Amino acid sequence: MYKRCKVNYKSVLFAALTLLLLYGLTVEGRSAFRVQDYFLQALTISGNESSAATATKKAAAVEGKTLRTKQQSINVLLNDTVPKTNDTLPVVDSLRKKDSLVTKVDTFDLKLSKDTIDAPVEFEAEDSMVLDIPNKQIYLYNKASVKFKDVSLDASVIRLDQPTQLLTAYSTKDSAGKRVGVPAFKQAExxxxxxxxxxxxxxQRGLTIGTYTQEGEMFIYGEKVKRISPTVFFAEKAxxxxxxxxxxxxxFKxxxxxxxxxxxxxTGSVRPEVENIPIPIGLPFGIFPMKQGRRTGLLPPQPVANDQLGFGLEGLGYYKTIGEYWDATIRAxxxxxxxxxxxLSPQYRKRYRYSGGxxxxxxxxxxxxxxxxxYRPPSRNFSIQWNHALDGKARPxxxxxxxxxxxxxxxxxxFPSNAVQNFNNxxxxxxxxxxxxxxxPFNLTVSANHNQNTxxxxxxxxxxxxxxxxxxxxPFQKKEMVGAPxxxxxxxxxxxxxxxxxxxxYDTAFSLRQLIDTFQWGARxxxxxxxxxxxxxPLQVGPAISFDxxxxxxxxxxxWNPATKKLDTIVNKGFYAARQMSFGLNFSTALFGTLNFKNKNSNVKALRHVVRPxxxxxxxxxxxxxxxxxxQVDSTxxxxxFNKxxxxxxxxxAEGQSGFISFTLDNNLEMKVRDKKDTSESATKKVRLIDGFGLxxxxxxxxxxxxxxxxNLYLRSNLFEKISLTAGANVTPYQLDKTTGFRKQLYTWQGGDKFSLGRFTSGFVSVSTQFKSKPKDEKKEKEKQEIEKNRRNNGTYDEQSRELNAIRRNPNEFVDFNIPWSLNLSYSLNFTRQLKRDYSGFETVLAQSINFNGDFNLTEKWKMQGSGTFDIQTRKLQYFTTSISRDLHCWQLSINVTPIGIYRSFSISINPKSAxxxxxxxxxxxxxxxxxx
Structure with missing residues (x-):
């Protein structure tokens, strides 16, 4: 049985109208609120952008808009403006309901402001920022900085005018009247x-007043400079x-x-000036290359004078780049x-592959x-030099x-201007x-060699x-070792x-027949x-067998030819073989001895001697x-x-059989001293007195x-890391014929001198040392050493040789004023008894000389240099050159005199230091x- 109730239609109608009203207010109100989001955003959107991307960019721009003072960043968008009352912002918002799914469509159609830029500008100032809202200008004070894309500007005061998008920067003066905050502009390079x-x-154009800039080694100043693109400028009074x-x-002005x-x-007309004094010479136009790297061009000559050759021009030439890997220099x-x-000097280089020239x-x-x-008859001479190096990474x-x-x-x-080469025979x-x-375990070497005596x-x-x-x-070793072998x-x-x-x-009698007659080959x-x-x-035993x-x-x-009273040589060609075997057994050990000093105050703590027989x-x-x-070798x-x-x-x-007993005694001597750099009592360091000596x-x-x-006696030492000493000698225990120098079947102690152990037949002594003062600037010296080290490790052989030749030809251009003085000394002595060419006996050849080179600062800007070789046997200077240099800041003055040697010269030159x-x-x-x- 159903229960019925009475319905009031007026109440139902009132409720429906209330729901419709609430729905209308909610939907329309929400739509109106969303329009305010777009109203607050900057109008910097291109018309062809999608609405979603536009909204994202605008939101990011709003979030990035911050202002900071006192070491705080100031980020402002130049074109961020508030729309006028008559600006319209068409917005289409519609909600369509299909199958209980809601689809939202947002569409923007914006007009761009005329002063819009395409990237944000970042500002920063240490003191303060002033906003002039009516005139739409921003002022930044004290260490101001502006960044826009790849452009950065630093100055004392910077003003930005938003309607014209013009930025102005200038400096100020401090309380002492010194100009501070000079505007510095940078874009890319x-x-x-x-x-x-x-x-x-x-x-992106600009105008500057009183501008300084640098292009490579060139410093440029212009009273007024107009920038029309990132790479093109025009200057007035440069x-x-x-x-x-x-x-x-x-x-040059x-x-x-x-x-x-x-x-x-x-440039137009250009003229030089020195110390702001114009020089009354000039050119109708000027071309100054500023491109870095290789470039083709002429090489200017250097005038010289010679009484034997006349007036000359040296170094006249042309440099040509040939492709990516080659270049060539020709000089005359x-x-x-x-x-x-x-x-003619062609050079080539391919990185990570090879280099040479x-x-x-x-x-x-x-x-x-x-x-x-x-007078000397006309002579024609030539030289061929080639160097090549393969990078180790190219072909392992x-x-x-x-x-x-x-x-x-x-x-x-x-060869001119190289005294060292003049003495090379x-x-x-x-x-x-x-x-x-x-x-x-296989290694193969194929080589071609040449040597000549001039x-x-x-x-x-x-x-x-x-x-x-x-x-x-x-061959008997197992592939996998297990236990003791x-x-x-x-x-x-x-x-x-x-x-x-x-x-x-011989270069004076070259012929094909001579090559065939002198051709030899052999193998071992x-x-x-x-x-x-x-x-x-304590003994180490090592047996050995060798077959050759x-x-x-x-x-x-x-x-022997009795008619000419000389030895004639007969040569038989063919194939000949000789064999040799030897068997050996070696015993070696090492003995150590230490002498400790008990005196606690002594700098020397101990001596250590090592003997290796x-x-x-x-x-x-x-x-x-x-x-x-x-x-027979002479008429007597x-x-x-002889051996055939x-x-x-x-x-x-070697002739005959031998049952040989050989003996070698090697020694070294070390000293333990107190380390002065370490203040602790137990701090010591080792000093090698003699690296090796023995017989x-x-x-x-x-x-x-x-x-x-x-x-055979020898000695090697580097005393206190200052004096390098190397010596060796050969002593024969037999008596020598006073007339011919041949050995006798008598020991030296079997004659009148019972205490003689032998006679010297050959020997050499070489001593060298270097002294130099401490550098004025330690940091500068370390940087120089690091650069030289990198050049030696990374430079090719050709680059290093060219640099050495340049230093040798123009030593005054590479003067180091950071070292007040330096001195290098070396002494060499060589003597040997050699058989005469006619086999009539022996003769002793003795040579000894002193080499020296050094420099010292006469003043802070004057340096004296000198080098030479003194032959003790002839008591004459074989070679000597001296020079004096003056540092003129950006110029170099040098005077060079070589009064002794094959090539004697005098020169005075003044030139800029810049390459x-x-x-x-x-x-x-x-x-x-x-x-x-």
Whole structure:
């Protein structure tokens, strides 16, 4: 049964109307509230952007809008404006209900403001920021900074005008009247400072007053500079210089200039000035290169004067870039009497692959005129140099290098402005390819070598030389070691093989027949076998066996010619072989001794002596008895023993059998001293007094004569890391014939002098040291050393050699005023008894000399330099040069005098230090060849 109730239709109608009213108020009110979000956002949206992206950007712009003072960042968007009352913002909001899903569509159609920019601007100021709202301007005070894209500007005061988007920056003066906060502008690689800067953000153009900028080594100033693009400028009343002073020592001035950054500057009429004094010379236009890196161009000459060659221009040339990896320099020296020199220097380099270069030189010298005392017939000389280096990363396990230096006999003697090269009589070359196999013990070397003596004019060429080695292998060693190895597992076998070719010729008598007659070849094979036995207490025992086989292409026989009273040499060509074996057993140990000093106040705490004796036993059978013969060598009937392979590439084998006992005694001496840099009582450090000294000799128990070998003495030391000492000598224990110098079958102590242990037959002593003061600026000296270290490690051989040659030719341009004084000294002594060419006896050749070079500061800006070689035997200066330099800040004054040597010269020059204007020099040079008659 249903219950019924009475319904009031008026109440139902009232409720429905109330719900409709609430629904209308809710939906319409929400739509109106959302419109306010868009109203508060900045109007910087392009018309083709989607509404979602636009809303995102506007929200980000609103969140990024912050103001800071007192070291706080001020981020303001220049075009953030409030719309006027008549601005309309059409908004379409609709809610459509389909299948209980609501889809919302927002669409914006905005008009851009005329002063809109496309990126935010960041501001910062240390003191304060002032907003001029009616005029729409912002002022930043004290260390103000503005950043816009890649543009940054720092100044004391910066003003931004939002309607014109014009930025103005200028400096102020402090209480002492000093200008502070000079405006500094930077965009990408362009940077400059100015008294006043005006810059438009929208057009990115600007105008500056009193502008300083730097392009490479060039400093540029302009009274007014107009910037029309990031790389193009126009300047009025500009100044160019390489002097970094505000008032430079010298400059080039022009009224109108166009700059293209890192490329070139072109001017109208230009004139130089020195110390603000105009020079009454000028040019109708000027071109100043500012492009970094390689560029083609002319190389200016240097005027010289010579009484034997006449007036000359040296260094006239041209530099040419050839592709990405090549360049070439050609220079010429031209003299008025008809001499000329040509130098061609191509260079190449490919990073991480290879680098190298050539130096091709040709000299046509005409010294003096016929009838003059210093006249020399015309001579033509040439030189070929090539260097190449392969980067180790290019081909792991393979290397290829070349260092070729070939020249005619008189080339070095006539080479100008290099006294060291004038005294060089030996030239060598080498081209080598090396290959090693990863994980295998094999190594291959193929090389071509050359050596020549410019005095004898003899060339020796080895082409090719092949070397193949197999490192020591252990055939009985297990692949996987378990436990202690057996004694036979330490048996090692190696192989060394070499193959040589050689031909010789004189440059004055070169012919194909001579090459064929002097051609030689040879090979040597060596198989060493060694065994490392367990240590016997303090002794280390090592047996060894060696087998050598040598192949020859010629044998030489000397025959006495009674008619000419000389030895004639007979050469037989063919294939000849010689073999040699040896067996050895070596014993070695080490003994240590320390002497401690008990005095606690002594700086020397202890002395330590280490002795390493080595005793060797060897046996070599006589397998070369058929190689030796006896022949008369002079008219008195005296004879000499010859080997038929003497004069070949490998030489002959030793004569007779030997049961040899060899003995070597090596020592070193150290001292323990108090470390003055460490204040603790126990702080000590080691000082090596003698790195090594000792002797070696031997006794042949199976020899028929002269069983005792010569004594070889040696000494190596670097005393206190200041004095480097190296010495060696050979002492024979036998008496010598006073007339001929041949040995006698008598010991020295068997004669009248019982205390004599031998006679010196050869020896050498070399002592060198260096003294220099502490640098004025330690930091600057460390930076210099680091730069030099990086140059040595990363520079190619060609770059290093060119730098050394540049220093050698112009030492005054590389003066270091940071070191007040320095002195390098070295002494060398060499003597040897050598067999005369006619086999009549021995003669002693003695040579000793002193080399010195040093410099010192006369004043803060004057430096004196000098170097030379003094021959003690002749008691004459063989070479001497001195120079004096004056540091003129951006200029260098140098006077160089070489009064002694083959090449004597005098020069005075003044030139800018900058490499950009180094060739802009004032020079006066005179030189003279002092050639022997």
């Amino acid at each position: 362009s940077a400059f400072t100015s008294d006043t800067i005006r810059y438009n953000f929208k057009t 100044r160019f210089t390489v002097c970094n002073y505000d008032t430079p020592h010298f400059a 022009a009224k109108k200039v166009k700059f293209i950054s890192n490329n070139i500057a072109v 020296n031209i003299y008025s009497y008809g001499s000329y020199n040509l130098f 050539f130096n091709l030189s040709y000299m046509n010298n005409k010294i003096g005129f016929k009838g003059d005392p210093d 396990g393979q290397t290829f290098s070349a260092n070729v230096n070939v020249a005619t006999s008189l080339f070095n003697r006539f 030996t030239l060598t070359s080498s081209i080598a390819y090396q290959r090693s196999w990863a994980g295998k 005095n004898t004019k003899l060339f020796n060429v080895n082409l090719p030389d092949v070397g193949f080695t197999m490192n020591t292998i252990y 057996k004694w036979y597992e330490k048996l090692g076998v190696a192989y060394n093989g070499t193959f040589k070719n050689q031909f010789s010729f 094979h060596s198989v060493p076998i060694q065994l490392s036995l367990p240590q016997l207490g 086989e040598t192949w020859y292409a010629q044998e030489f026989f000397r025959k 080595t005793l060797g036993l060897s046996y070599r059978p006589n397998m070369a008895r058929d190689q030796w013969y006896t022949e 009937g005296r004879t000499y023993r 392979f003497d004069g070949s590439l490998y030489g002959g084998l 070696s000799t031997g006794y042949n128990m199976l020899a028929d004569s002269f069983p005792l070998s010569d004594f 950009l204007l180094r060739d802009l020099r004032i020079n006066r040079s005179r030189f003279f060849y002092n050639l022997p008659q």
